[in-house]
Amino acid sequence: MFLRWLEATILDFGDEMHKVYMWIWSSGDLGLRLLWHILHLILSTWYFIIGLMGSVESFLISSGLFKRYRDLDISKVQYLAVAIDSDEALQTLKVLELLRWLEAIGLRKVCLYDTAGVLKKSKEALTLLLKNERMSSETASDPLVEEKCLSLEVISFSDGKQAVAKAADVLLKKHYLSSNTEKPKLTESDMTDALGAIGYREPDPDLMLIYGPARCHMGFPAWRIRYTEILHMGPLKSMKIGALIKAIHRYTMVHQNYGT
């Protein structure tokens, strides 16, 4: 709480300090300007250290030094969803690198999502690049190659609320637009079946990782995230494999009671 108060106080004075700096700069006082640059150096060093600590932690985790991260029970993550901000999803190489990491960790079913459908356009390229890398690194006769393939589902905003509206239409035709005057009672299973009938049969993700500036799931299909664990990972360009392993490890340690 103290840190938050300190942060808020510092931010409130931020612009005032900028005005003070401009006054110092225009006043020509070398001593004050030197003090200013010293303060700037201290802050820069602080940020550098923070960044370095993050990189070191990520390196240590990815190098397998920590036993708990080395012995990751990946079987608990049957289906992983990755929601990426549409602007950041344009970084196809970064997305490819993320998929490579997920495949290396041992995940087999991944759902990629972005609001605008950018990932749908690059799905073919991503799948092809992953396949080529796999073929070049594995022997052609390796019978386990197919088992190690990452199964990729790519969806966008239209697969969420719009899909539910289409499913509502299916339910209407099936249950209500008949001569039978009795009004049937719809259930969640009926909706799930209707979504399946229009092509949405994939399971609910166990874990969702969000890459982007905002800590929201950006319209990921609401029907599928009833009990999904949600973790915000920060910007895609700053992604680290250590943070990814840490997030998955955290999920494997969670116990869900599903409301009971």
Added chain:
Amino acid sequence: MKNIPPILETPKPLHFPDLAAMAAFSLPLHSSFTPSPFKPQLFRHLQRLKLAPHARPPVLSCGSNAAAVTGPTGNEVVVNGIPPDYYADGGSVQLPPSLQRELMPNHVAVIMDGNRRWAGSRNFPIVFGYEAGFRAFKRLIELACNWGIGTLTVFAFSSENWCRPKAETDLLMGLFERILRFELEHFMRENIRISLIGDATKLPKQLQSLLVDAVEATQNNSRLHLIVAANYSGRSDVVQACRKIAFKVKDGLIDPNDINEYLVERELETSCTDFPHPDLLIRTSGELRMSNFLLWQLAYTELYFTNALWPDFGESEFLEALCSFQQRQRRYGGNL
């Protein structure tokens, strides 16, 4: 459940993630210190999370009924739906210094999780946990009123909670009845409107009656709209919306070709408020999921997960959540 250290959600003070978060939040200070010709190359990629007053973007809101204006880029953006003159009345809204009026959320949703764990950690009976949770609930309502939050939705009882032991569910139903009986006068005095979402038909008859009376008695109150989700399921909410649409089609009120997501949204139970989409969701007790709460409505809601158990969620925790909300960027499927 194992005691899991926080990693990527809202950090505790002095832990590594919190240092990183604090460093990031302090960037505006760093940037404002730096003259424009000189920016450290190392940090150019970091975004300013808070802009100077003259450069602040319009506040974004999920409220579908909020007014739309043209933003600085010429694109239409949605502005905070609370009318400007609401905050001009300084006597009714008194914010702590660390909060900004123009960045306050319209609608806050809360998953009040952790009552049983709170009691268990103190070797208390479960009833003590729920009683403490009720006191935290009262504190939250008071804060929401004092800080000018228009709508507060609380997840009181999930449809999945019926799987709990009958003694516990009876205890909860009794607690709800007691709250309604003894707090209704307070709600009237504080000008709080109560609405209920969820399938009330499965609640005890007496509780149903009390709820109906409370909703009717407070329907004209306007200071705070308190939406209580009891026996609520996000999926069931969507299903009942589809059912209503089907009835309207059968009655000739809607053309089947007009069924779209906006129609579904209009029939959801949260359409009782002008701001059906929460701006901020707070979940206590360290769980990082929505647990079937407001699934449809939370598409662009800021998610705030805190390790504090619900009975321990007080003014400082709520302030921290609101500060965190005010400092985050918010995107609505488009560019800022």
